[in-house]
Amino acid sequence: MNESTSGVLSALKGRFGDVDFSPRPLIDRGESGSRFTGVWGGEQIFITVSSDKLLDVMRFLYEDAACSFEQLCDLTCVDYLNYPKARDRYGVLYSLLSLSRNDRLWVKCFLNDPTPEVPSVTGIWKGAEWMEREVWDMFGVRFAGHPDLRRILTWDGFKAHPLRKDYPLRGRGEREDYPVLTRDSR
Amino acid sequence: MADLAEMEPTTLEQEEPGGDLWTLNFGPQHPATHTTLRLVLELDGERVIACTPHIGYLHSGFEKLGEHLNYNQYVVVTDRMNYISPMANNIAWHHACEVLFGIEITPRCKVLRTIIAELARIQDHLLCVGTAALDLGAFTAFLYGFAEREEINDIFEDICGARFTTSYTRVGGVMQDMPDGWAGKVKAFCKKLPRTMDEVVALLNRNRIFVERTKGVGQINTEDAINWGLTGPLARASGVRRDLRKDEPYLCYADNWDGNGSSAVSFKVPVSTGGDVYSRYLVRLEEMRQSLAIIDQLIDDIPSGSVNVLAGDKQTLPDKNEIYFSIEGLIHHFEQVMTNRGHTPPMGEAYGANETANGELGFYLASDGENCAYRARCRPPSFINYQCFPGLVVGHQISDVVAILGSLNVIAAELDR
Numbered sequence: 322m323n324e325s326t327s328g329v330l331s332a333l334k335g336r337f338g339d340v341d342f343s344p345r346p347l348i349d350r351g352e353s354g355s356r357f358t359g360v361w362g363g364e365q366i367f368i369t370v371s372s373d374k375l376l377d378v379m380r381f382l383y384e385d386a387a388c389s390f391e392q393l394c395d396l397t398c399v400d401y402l403n404y405p406k407a408r409d410r411y412g413v414l415y416s417l418l419s420l421s422r423n424d425r426l427w428v429k430c431f432l433n434d435p436t437p438e439v440p441s442v443t444g445i446w447k448g449a450e451w452m453e454r455e456v457w458d459m460f461g462v463r464f465a466g467h468p469d470l471r472r473i474l475t476w477d478g479f480k481a482h483p484l485r486k487d488y489p490l491r492g493r494g495e496r497e498d499y500p501v502l503t504r505d506s507r
Numbered sequence: 508m509a510d511l512a513e514m515e516p517t518t519l520e521q522e523e524p525g526g527d528l529w530t531l532n533f534g535p536q537h538p539a540t541h542t543t544l545r546l547v548l549e550l551d552g553e554r555v556i557a558c559t560p561h562i563g564y565l566h567s568g569f570e571k572l573g574e575h576l577n578y579n580q581y582v583v584v585t586d587r588m589n590y591i592s593p594m595a596n597n598i599a600w601h602h603a604c605e606v607l608f609g610i611e612i613t614p615r616c617k618v619l620r621t622i623i624a625e626l627a628r629i630q631d632h633l634l635c636v637g638t639a640a641l642d643l644g645a646f647t648a649f650l651y652g653f654a655e656r657e658e659i660n661d662i663f664e665d666i667c668g669a670r671f672t673t674s675y676t677r678v679g680g681v682m683q684d685m686p687d688g689w690a691g692k693v694k695a696f697c698k699k700l701p702r703t704m705d706e707v708v709a710l711l712n713r714n715r716i717f718v719e720r721t722k723g724v725g726q727i728n729t730e731d732a733i734n735w736g737l738t739g740p741l742a743r744a745s746g747v748r749r750d751l752r753k754d755e756p757y758l759c760y761a762d763n764w765d766g767n768g769s770s771a772v773s774f775k776v777p778v779s780t781g782g783d784v785y786s787r788y789l790v791r792l793e794e795m796r797q798s799l800a801i802i803d804q805l806i807d808d809i810p811s812g813s814v815n816v817l818a819g820d821k822q823t824l825p826d827k828n829e830i831y832f833s834i835e836g837l838i839h840h841f842e843q844v845m846t847n848r849g850h851t852p853p854m855g856e857a858y859g860a861n862e863t864a865n866g867e868l869g870f871y872l873a874s875d876g877e878n879c880a881y882r883a884r885c886r887p888p889s890f891i892n893y894q895c896f897p898g899l900v901v902g903h904q905i906s907d908v909v910a911i912l913g914s915l916n917v918i919a920a921e922l923d924r
Contacts, residue, residue, distance in 0.1 A: 358763070
């Protein structure tokens with residue numbers, strides 16, 4: 322872990338006290354480590370935040386001078402349905418980037434069925450808007466407080482969330498069952 | 508008749524939008540959208556009042572496919588993302604794979620990939636600069652750009668056999684080494700390109716129609732650019748000083764890239780503060796010159812040695828000579844390509860990103876130790892850059908919509924994946 326990231330973690334500890342963020346590297350390589358040299362061979366640290374504290378933590382990470390994550394680089398989700406030893410189903414993943422400190426931090430928020438929902442961060446980073454719509458479309462995770470939570474890549478009548486692990490690669494026949502419009506049917 | 512002296516002067520800007528707004532459906536099939544994009548524009552006369560982009564017409568489930576294709580097979584899909592510069596996508600994908608696997612590639616491979624990544628950047632910018640003029644009615648610069656793109660396609664064909672769908676990289680290396688005489692071709696191209704660029708500059712930079720149509724159009728300031736998540740030339744044209752090649756360097760952009768203390772390639776990152784269509788055009792133009800400078804530093808001195816990581820750790824494909832002429836090589840090859848064998852990446856997640864022509868192209872990979880990625884998320888620069896579009900066009904004329912759209916360089920295949 323580099324100094325910059327440990328500065329962020331101690332700032333978080335100072336503000337949120339006893340909350341356990343359990344910072345860990347995204348990948349545990351054990352003793353051998355990575356042979357990849359340079360910046361990208363270094364450790365990539367993520368913290369875990371529960372959905373009720375997410376908005377406070379995000380706002381702090383955005384505003385605090387020691388953190389100053391000005392940019393939401395990416396927002397996505399992983400469905401851990403078949404993942405070995407996974408305890409939660411969905412992991413909504415925020416990839417934060419600080420331009421002033423040239424540092425990255427990943428924030429994970431684990432969710433479960435039947436109503437996976439997290440607060441929207443569009444109030445902090447405007448760029449989150451479409452990425453949250455994409456996660457809703459692909460995984461069925463709702464973002465509370467999103468200004469316009471519609472499907473973005475699939476069509477409006479589509480019912481499934483295709484990037485979920487229980488959705489088959491070839492679909493559930495949506496393509497075959499799609500109503501064909503002819504001159505007569507109009 | 509009212510007294511003229513008492514009347515308030517009204518201008519077009521002050522006029523309140525009346526009840527006679529009209530809606531224009533722009534796209535999805537329209538030459539000026541370049542690809543399959545659809546905009547619904549709310550217009551007051553010719554002025555844009557509101558704009559709603561509808562995307563997803565080219566959604567092909569690339570990320571779902573990434574969970575069913577192995578780390579070498581998926582490179583074929585990355586070609587189809589940004590088909591304007593497929594090589595850059597190939598390199599970005601395998602960069603992320605190598606970050607996950609923890610593989611360090613050979614110096615020869617790094618140089619080859621750097622040269623190719625810069626050629627891909629030129630290829631992309633040539634199209635964007637050319638169409639910037641084309642959308643405003645100037646055809647010549649577009650044709651100049653396309654003639655040069657043709658040369659780059661030839662160079663790519665020589666090294667990998669395909670002009671468009673290159674699929675050149677592999678985990679830990681590339682598909683094949685460069686052929687004899689390839690470096691000479693690249694050098695000849697690099698010598699020729701500045702002349703074409705000078706011609707484009709002469710045609711456009713001080714062309715009154717071009718400047719008046721682009722200056723001050725589609726402006727976005729630095730804070731907004733960061734907040735909307737813009738990267739690449741778009742962000743740099745708005746005064747954001749960030750380039751992954753400098754800030755989080757990889758390949759030959761990093762110091763000590765060959766393990767023997769070689770210094771990073773030297774180049775400048777063009778930044779403009781205008782934030783408008785014209786600034787984006789200028790930034791792209793200058794980036795091409797810097798790319799040429801980078802290629803110039805590397806092309807004469809490509810290190811010798813293997814282009815692939817040696818196959819000791821069984822993560823990379825063996826050399827073709829080994830496959831054909833030794834039983835160990837053949838077994839190793841089978842172990843790699845059989846569906847129930849293949850790669851054994853460590854369990855966990857990793858993110859790797861490259862600076863491509865449109866911005867930060869990253870891949871977030873989750874691996875459960877199997878042959879295929881558990882989740883292959885692509886951070887698509889087009890998708891994230893396109894979000895701010897409605898804010899850029901509101902208040903402008905309908906003909907400016909085309910100019911702004913061209914300056915964002917949105918590639919729908921990458922937008923929708």
